Amino acid sequence: MKAAYIHIPFCEHICYYCDFNKVFLKGQPVDEYIDALLKEMRLQLEMTPVNQLETIFVGGGTPTVLNETQLDRLCNGVRAILPFHNGEFTFEANPGDLSEEKLRILHEYGVNRLSFGVQSFNNELLKKIGRTHTSDDVFETLTKAKKAGFENISIDLMYALPGQTEDDYRSSLRTALELNLPHYSSYSLIVEPKTVFYNLMRKGKLHLPSEDAEARMYEILMTEMEKHGLHQYEISNFAKPGFESKHNLVYWNNEEYFGFGAGAHSYVEQVRRSNSGPVKKYLTRLEKGELPIFDQHKLTKQEMMEEEMFLGLRKNEGVSLVRFKEKYNENVLNVFGNAISEMVERKLLEVTDNRIQLTKEGRFIGNEVFQAFLM
Structure with a gap:
């Protein structure tokens, strides 16, 4: 066992393309959720003891919507419970969510990699896809993160977005590369069921670039990354040497990992497992002292x-x-x-x-x- 994924399902807003397990933050039992999450970790490690994890990835939702006290309690619990020492410890974040105090807390607990959901540097396009940050928020947050001591930073960009042109994508890519970060992910929009975009598509109101335009954007991506010395190590991921995502490589190398949190997926002892997705169901199972397993399948x-x-x-x-x-x-x-x-x-x-x-x-x-x- 090399890795652990930790899911924080809370968001202050829901992006129009997102189909991950998430809920609006307001009115949610966030403190109770953190307690349950730490309890799940203890129960799972009692069942499947491991000596050391090499990577931890905290995703969502939006993990950085937790307030400073909650973030401190989560990180403190993770470090106390999981056998993790000096590996890759990643937090996903939205531009604009990270205060200097939150960055200090993350750095203090050994978080050494940040992954930002930027998606585009075109402010109008950001509004169209339901994002609430602006390009200025990205620049300000990255400046604060570097000042706090973070060097291993990744950003996500999307292409084939509604109304997006090849020139627009090239422009966002150029801006991203000028930041000279060690890691970039860029992937095309996939319209998933139960999203705002899916409903718009069914009504004929979602106008996407053609397949040919999408392919040309991918070609632009590969060409520009290579020009800037970033190695394509996976279909959608590019890095300077030594900055590949060790956590994601666990998935692509088909190795086993823990998944903690509502709706999280695990691969443990040749069993693929998913947790209950609704927060209330997740909490109820753990209140009873049970693992919150929704479904599991032993692989042949x-x-x-x-x-x-x-x-x-x-x-x-x-x-x-x-x-x-x-x-x-x-x-x-x-x-x-x-x-x-x-x-x-x-x-x-x-x-x-x-x-x-x-x-x-x-x-x-x-x-x-x-x-x-x-x-």
């Missing part, structure tokens, strides 16, 4: 091998033939020979002596490639 060997492929192929380095053999005692070319041959023929995959990886063309339609490995 075949399912594990399939996941190894469609998760591992997200990385630019792809899937190691040697590692696959060590994990499953199977030759990947025997297990998935037909799918691999088809994708190689279509120039979407390439196979070397040591690994299988997406070609540049394959990165544009990665999901189609991944589907080929689901039996």
